[in-house]
Amino acid sequence: MPPSAGSQVSRVPAQRTPPEELAPPAVAPAPRQPRRRLxxxxxxxxxxxxxxxxxxxxxxxxxxxxxxxPDRSAPDVVVDNYLRAFLVDRNDVRASIFICEGSTDLGQLQRLRDDLADREVRFGTTMSTVWGELQVDRDGDNAEVRVNLTFAAQVDGIRQSDRQAWTFTTRLNEDWRVCSATAG
Known part of the structure; x- marks a missing residue:
């Protein structure tokens, strides 16, 4: 219906709600600071x-x-270690680290060890080997070490022992090594 001439119609413009993309973003809580101290x-x-x-x-x-x-710091030390490895432990690999490379004359000591092993089998016993003080006569890079070896065993309830004097020749290259061994 059309408005009458005497009436005044006031027109109010229609208000629209703004679209959401125009609305200010919602305030997000501030992110927590990472624990830098930890x-x-x-x-x-x-x-x-x-x-x-x-x-x-x-x-x-x-x-x-x-x-x-291995300790090869002195002639008596290397002889002591060699005797322990060769006669007591009977470990040829360990004994080999104490001997001179190349020419060695240790056959007499090898025969002694073989004889001790034969006696153990023959008499059904165990031979023990001990030695006392090692005496060193040093001449530059060569030294002779003298020692008394004592071999003992118990056979038929009787303790038996044998004592032999041995001389070992040692040489210093980078360290001391045993080069030869002789009885007497």
Missing amino acids: RTVLTVVAGVVAALCLTGGVVGYFVYDRATT
């Missing part, structure tokens, strides 16, 4: 643990190396 502490602890492990590994290597390296 991260720093964990980094320091990991660094200290890594340093301790590395140090322990290096120290362990040197301790192991020192413990397993």
